Amino acid sequence: MFIPKEVEIIEVGPRDGLQNEPLAISTEQKKELIARLAKAGFLRMETTSFVHPKWVPQMADCEEIARYCNELGITYIALTPNMKALERAIAATVPQMAVFIGASSEFNKRNINKTTSESLAECEPMFARAKQEGMFIRAYISMAFTCPFQGEVTFDEVKEVCDRFIQLGADEIDVGDTNGQADPKMVYERFSRLRDLYPDTTFVGHFHDTEKMALVNVIAAIQAGITKFDSSIGGLGGCPYSPGATGNVATEELVNMLIRMGCETNLNFDELVNVSPFAKSLSSRI
Numbered sequence: 001m002f003i004p005k006e007v008e009i010i011e012v013g014p015r016d017g018l019q020n021e022p023l024a025i026s027t028e029q030k031k032e033l034i035a036r037l038a039k040a041g042f043l044r045m046e047t048t049s050f051v052h053p054k055w056v057p058q059m060a061d062c063e064e065i066a067r068y069c070n071e072l073g074i075t076y077i078a079l080t081p082n083m084k085a086l087e088r089a090i091a092a093t094v095p096q097m098a099v100f101i102g103a104s105s106e107f108n109k110r111n112i113n114k115t116t117s118e119s120l121a122e123c124e125p126m127f128a129r130a131k132q133e134g135m136f137i138r139a140y141i142s143m144a145f146t147c148p149f150q151g152e153v154t155f156d157e158v159k160e161v162c163d164r165f166i167q168l169g170a171d172e173i174d175v176g177d178t179n180g181q182a183d184p185k186m187v188y189e190r191f192s193r194l195r196d197l198y199p200d201t202t203f204v205g206h207f208h209d210t211e212k213m214a215l216v217n218v219i220a221a222i223q224a225g226i227t228k229f230d231s232s233i234g235g236l237g238g239c240p241y242s243p244g245a246t247g248n249v250a251t252e253e254l255v256n257m258l259i260r261m262g263c264e265t266n267l268n269f270d271e272l273v274n275v276s277p278f279a280k281s282l283s284s285r286i
Contacts, residue, residue: 017236104147180210191224214249
């Protein structure tokens with residue numbers, strides 16, 4: 001069994017974990033969560049989204065959250081779904097941007113009212129603009145395994161998005177089991193093929209725990225050579241456009257598993273255990 005010496009965990013709770021919450025969470029509570037996660041040792045966090053508040057009201061305070069992250073001096077990622085969002089993030093001096101494109105065109109249309117091809121075309125000027133500003137580019141492939149609207153998502157559909165992201169110069173590609181329906185065999189085979197085709201590309205695993213297989217899917221991805229994973233403190237999360245999808249793999253559970261396997265995460269597990277109840281208290285759905 002392959003066990004890497006070190007695994008990087010990127011905390012996505014402040015953004016992905018909270019975006020789908022139906023009741024407003026105060027900016028001060030979000031700041032406290034980010035500060036406590038930073039104290040636990042995270043090198044990177046996804047903290048906010050520059051999406052229009054009409055679509056995701058929970059992220060309406062993105063400028064203030066970005067300002068706070070800059071004050072803390074942490075490296076953070078902000079979701080920028082279009083050029084207008086990217087320009088706002090640049091104005092807020094966000095260091096790392098992220099875009100989402102569904103390998104499932106049906107999901108993409110329901111999510112942002114564009115086909116996968118249309119979304120990829122929109123990425124070209126955005127990536128060029130981000131590079132001009134020296135921003136790190138994280139590119140998400142959503143619904144990379146199955147889709148609640150389409151069903152099976154083929155490898156060729158994933159490859160099409162991956163090809164274009166690489167051509168445009170993404171710094172890392174995050175492959176998401178957005179609805180949490182992937183299984184270890186599927187995960188191992190898909191990541192193995194991606195790694196064979198793109199040996200110089202940095203891939204990240206992003207697993208939701210809908211079927212309680214997120215941890216075993218991490219193991220499967222590790223066996224395929226993946227050593228970077230997203231997680232969400234307290235298992236918070238869920239996609240507004242993926243019916244039934246539950247939260248991300250819980251950070252504290254993932255770190256516990258990796259520590260017991262002998263993997264270094266550079267995170268303070270005791271701090272994470274202490275933060276988890278506070279994170280869960282912000283949710284009205286747990």
